[in-house]
Amino acid sequence: MTEQGGTSLTGTHQPQVFAPWLDETAEPIVEFRGVTKKFGEFTAVDDVSLKIHSREFFALLGPSGCGKTTLLRMLAGFETPSAGKILVEGQDISAVPPNMRPINMMFQSYALFPHLTVAANIGFGLRRERKSNSKVKARTDEMLKLVQMEKFADRKPHQLSGGQRQRVALARALARNPKILLLDEPLGALDAKLREQTQFELMNIQEELGTTFVIVTHDQEEAMTVASRIGLMNHGDLAQVATPADIYENPNSRFVADFIGDVNLITGTAGESAQENGEAVVVFHPDGGQMNFNARSPDGIQPGTKCDLAVRPEKIHISPTKPESAANLLEGHVHDIAYAGNLSTYHVRLADGSIVKAQEANRQRLGNRDITWEDPVFLSWESGSAILLDR
Amino acid sequence: MTRRFTWFNATSLTFGFVFLYLPILLLMIYSFNESKLVTVWAGFSTKWYGELARNEAMLSAAWVTLRVAFMTATLATILGTMAAWVLVRYGRFRGRTLFSGMIYAPLVMPEVITGLSLLLLFIAMSIERGLYTVVIAHTTFAMCYVAVVVSSRLVSFDTSLEEAALDLGCTPADAFFSVTLPIIAPSVIAGWLLAFTLSLDDLVIASFTTGPGATTLPIKIYSAVRLGVSPEINALSTILITLVAVGVIVASVLEKRWWSRRSG
Numbered sequence: 240m241t242e243q244g245g246t247s248l249t250g251t252h253q254p255q256v257f258a259p260w261l262d263e264t265a266e267p268i269v270e271f272r273g274v275t276k277k278f279g280e281f282t283a284v285d286d287v288s289l290k291i292h293s294r295e296f297f298a299l300l301g302p303s304g305c306g307k308t309t310l311l312r313m314l315a316g317f318e319t320p321s322a323g324k325i326l327v328e329g330q331d332i333s334a335v336p337p338n339m340r341p342i343n344m345m346f347q348s349y350a351l352f353p354h355l356t357v358a359a360n361i362g363f364g365l366r367r368e369r370k371s372n373s374k375v376k377a378r379t380d381e382m383l384k385l386v387q388m389e390k391f392a393d394r395k396p397h398q399l400s401g402g403q404r405q406r407v408a409l410a411r412a413l414a415r416n417p418k419i420l421l422l423d424e425p426l427g428a429l430d431a432k433l434r435e436q437t438q439f440e441l442m443n444i445q446e447e448l449g450t451t452f453v454i455v456t457h458d459q460e461e462a463m464t465v466a467s468r469i470g471l472m473n474h475g476d477l478a479q480v481a482t483p484a485d486i487y488e489n490p491n492s493r494f495v496a497d498f499i500g501d502v503n504l505i506t507g508t509a510g511e512s513a514q515e516n517g518e519a520v521v522v523f524h525p526d527g528g529q530m531n532f533n534a535r536s537p538d539g540i541q542p543g544t545k546c547d548l549a550v551r552p553e554k555i556h557i558s559p560t561k562p563e564s565a566a567n568l569l570e571g572h573v574h575d576i577a578y579a580g581n582l583s584t585y586h587v588r589l590a591d592g593s594i595v596k597a598q599e600a601n602r603q604r605l606g607n608r609d610i611t612w613e614d615p616v617f618l619s620w621e622s623g624s625a626i627l628l629d630r
Numbered sequence: 631m632t633r634r635f636t637w638f639n640a641t642s643l644t645f646g647f648v649f650l651y652l653p654i655l656l657l658m659i660y661s662f663n664e665s666k667l668v669t670v671w672a673g674f675s676t677k678w679y680g681e682l683a684r685n686e687a688m689l690s691a692a693w694v695t696l697r698v699a700f701m702t703a704t705l706a707t708i709l710g711t712m713a714a715w716v717l718v719r720y721g722r723f724r725g726r727t728l729f730s731g732m733i734y735a736p737l738v739m740p741e742v743i744t745g746l747s748l749l750l751l752f753i754a755m756s757i758e759r760g761l762y763t764v765v766i767a768h769t770t771f772a773m774c775y776v777a778v779v780v781s782s783r784l785v786s787f788d789t790s791l792e793e794a795a796l797d798l799g800c801t802p803a804d805a806f807f808s809v810t811l812p813i814i815a816p817s818v819i820a821g822w823l824l825a826f827t828l829s830l831d832d833l834v835i836a837s838f839t840t841g842p843g844a845t846t847l848p849i850k851i852y853s854a855v856r857l858g859v860s861p862e863i864n865a866l867s868t869i870l871i872t873l874v875a876v877g878v879i880v881a882s883v884l885e886k887r888w889w890s891r892r893s894g
């Protein structure tokens with residue numbers, strides 16, 4: 240059976256892996272080269288270099304005020320870089336005004352024209368292209384259909400709900416068939432359910448049209464869901480650029496590990512390299528602890544370096560009895576339990592008073608739980624789940 | 631905020647309106663007075679309107695005033711809107727404080743000084759005084775009011791709308807005319823009406839800057855009243871008030887219609 244499965248996988252059904260960023264020679268559609276933006280003395284974007292490839296769904300993620308919008312606005316042409324260059328398809332676009340760039344933007348506030356109907360809003364950009372009325376109408380209808388707003392063509396923006404406005408803004412930005420679509424927190428105003436639904440709509444539209452999308456968000460879950468790659472920003476710097484899985488599993492710094500998802504960080508010192516079940520691991524000496532742990536170190540950390548061990552709560556197994564063979568083991572008491580319906584997060588207090596979080600799926604009903612407050616518990620994880628982060 | 635009816639609200643409303651409109655109402659009523667004495671009621675008559683229609687001097691003054699007000703309002707609206715635009719949009723440029731100060735100064739400048747300085751300017755440049763000098767003089771102070779009205783609207787105007795227009799292929803000028811102007815139109819129209827009224831009732835600046843053959847209505851009325859108030863003046867004022875009221879109502883109705891019908 241495995242043989243059969245193997246042959247069929249190599250056949251035509253195998254989906255093409257989309258990873259143009261792995262190809263060093265591929266020409267990116269957008270390239271930032273050492274771009275810096277200063278507002279007076281304040282540096283909003285600090286020497287950012289980044290390549291975005293055609294057909295990508297690229298997410299810019301980061302805490303508030305880290306420079307995401309500024310980076311996007313420079314690409315759209317509303318701000319000029321203080322230093323560095325922005326290239327679109329290999330051409331420096333610093334001298335090109337916003338109205339001449341093959342880029343359209345969907346604004347955070349949607350920026351729909353209040354004096355125009357939905358149809359006129361969508362057709363606005365088409366009319367600037369000196370297209371005939373019938374062509375404008377045809378394209379407008381096409382876009383209305385794409386975002387399922389045919390029924391609302393004659394309404395004014397103020398007669399629409401938030402979600403409907405957002406779809407009109409999307410249709411308007413897509414109408415001119417831009418090579419690159421910029422979206423600045425497009426789903427910020429939507430409730431959780433509509434947000435999720437719209438994320439999938441966005442992904443479908445992007446796949447259908449093959450446009451390059453660059454989306455700004457400070458919702459990490461949204462970025463993980465929609466993006467082919469994520470650029471995580473901090474204080475105007477790009478902290479890490481990687482696929483969602485990579486940025487989650489292999490964060491390159493304490494900031495990244497902490498920003499994306501939940502993480503336990505233990506301070507300590509790196510030790511010698513070792514082998515565990517045929518895998519290369521590094522021994523880690525936590526500060527003030529007697530036990531050592533094993534962890535991965537993708538960067539090949541030097542022995543004696545001060546570093547942090549990062550391990551995600553859902554990778555930690557919690558049990559009331561001591562597990563038999565565990566390389567990484569901690570002992571403590573349950574301090575608190577955060578119940579979130581499908582998951583429970585156990586806050587476990589160790590002997591030294593520090594708290595480690597462990598997460599378990601609630602497969603059983605609440606009443607049947609075998610761990611409760613103040614129970615002595617054991618925490619364990621596989622060495623491959625922990626990662627050492629240089630400071 | 632509650633919208634309940636209270637006696638306090640009703641009283642203050644009534645008091646306010648009476649204070650504003652009672653004198654005007656009295657004037658209108660006395661324009662239909664039979665008697666030549668302005669303060670004695672002697673029965674209903676429209677004879678003063680007939681008298682007025684035969685008063686050539688009065689009619690030509692009215693015509694001059696209307697032309698001056700119309701030209702002033704149009705010029706002041708264009709210049710005032712441009713000034714407001716520059717002040718609000720190009721936030722920080724060299725000499726901005728000076729520029730904005732200079733725009734708002736005529737608002738608080740005594741009219742006598744504005745009038746006198748303009749008069750001196752016209753004399754120095756040996757410009758013959760007449761209808762156009764009054765238009766220029768009125769435009770200089772009316773545009774400040776327009777700038778104030780329009781800039782207060784522009785301040786709350788969402789700049790991302792303009793950016794969206796640029797993004798969708800507009801040149802900056804195109805963006806202004808197809809997005810900004812339609813949205814701020816109500817305040818531009820309000821500015822025009824304000825300038826029109828300011829010009830209509832100005833006496834001081836007009837008397838400094840006018841010349842022979844360009845007597846405006848306020849000047850005419852003022853000189854006529856000095857010889858004694860005649861019911862004819864009341865009739866004329868009634869007509870003017872009616873005209874202005876009709877104009878304001880028509881403008882607001884048009885504006886509403888235009889908003890609801892406009893669909894691109």
Ligand SMILES: Nc1ncnc2c1ncn2[C@@H]1O[C@H](COP(=O)(O)OP(=O)(O)OP(=O)(O)O)[C@@H](O)[C@H]1O
Nearest residue numbers: 278281283301302303304305306307308309310457
């Ligand atoms: N026009 C401006 N003048 C001065 N400072 C500015 C200007 N625009 C942005 N900044 C500053 O630059 C920094 C980055 O702003 P930016 O809008 O890019 O943040 P952001 O990452 O989009 O944040 P958010 O998630 O809150 O939208 C902020 O500290 C902001 O105060």
Ligand SMILES: [Mg+2]
Nearest residue numbers: 307308309455
């Ligand atoms: Mg932002």
